[in-house]
Amino acid sequence: MQTIVLATQKGGSGKTTLAIGLALAAMQAGHTVRLIETDPQGTLSNWQRRRSHAEPAVEPVYSASEIEHRLMALEESGVTLTIIDTAGGVSAATTVAIRYADFCLIPARPSVADIEATASALNVIKAWKKPFAFILNQTPIRGQRLESAATALGDEATLDTAGILAQPFIVMRNDHQDAMNAGLAVNEYAPESKSADEIGRLWQWIDARLNVQTIMDAPLLVSTLPATPDALATIPVAVSAEVAAYAL
Ligand SMILES: Nc1ncnc2c1ncn2[C@@H]1O[C@H](COP(=O)(O)OP(=O)(O)O)[C@@H](O)[C@H]1O
């Protein structure tokens, strides 16, 4: 089983929305998916109550001490992917979730406040030496400045190698909110939409990194990897600055 954690201090950056979209995209790709909700606000549980489909099941786990046990049980039950949606702030549950993550995702709107708010989660991610990526969410459609942000980031050879800015950026569109209201993922609510296409491609981008992580776990292949988690851990502050420089 692989475990993905979405974490950042800032509320409203898209942790829950992206957790739902990625869960559905992974299911469509053949995964057996569970969503764990550590946020007592219960946005994810409320979303599931509005759904008519049982899958993906949402498990509220608000106590940090229960997370390891739940993950072990899910693995034994045949779940292949668990996505953990965390609360804003960095709670004990978030810290433990990151501890057990195979990959961490840090959503941020293209605003200075959101970028700055990634720091605390990033510190925990670095402490556990976890692979991670930023997801720029709720970006504008027209986006000369974001285009140039992408170009500038792409010019950085180290960042290219490390690949820690997820692609594509997720544009701000009503589909995401309407889907959430309807108890659906955007890829169910509007399967032919640009929003669904972006989430599908985002899943593919993440899936490729998860596969690299699986290779990392195999000792014989480690030397073939372009970047180690240690190398990644040296980069995030620079990336935050780069992204912040282009924040709207
Ligand atoms: N790409 C997007 N476009 C439009 N609205 C979005 C997008 N991503 C998230 N939202 C909306 O922003 C709000 C906050 O998102 P949410 O996923 O609940 O954030 P978090 O879990 O980080 O607090 C919700 O109303 C959600 O529907």
Ligand SMILES: [Mg+2]
């Ligand atoms: Mg949330």
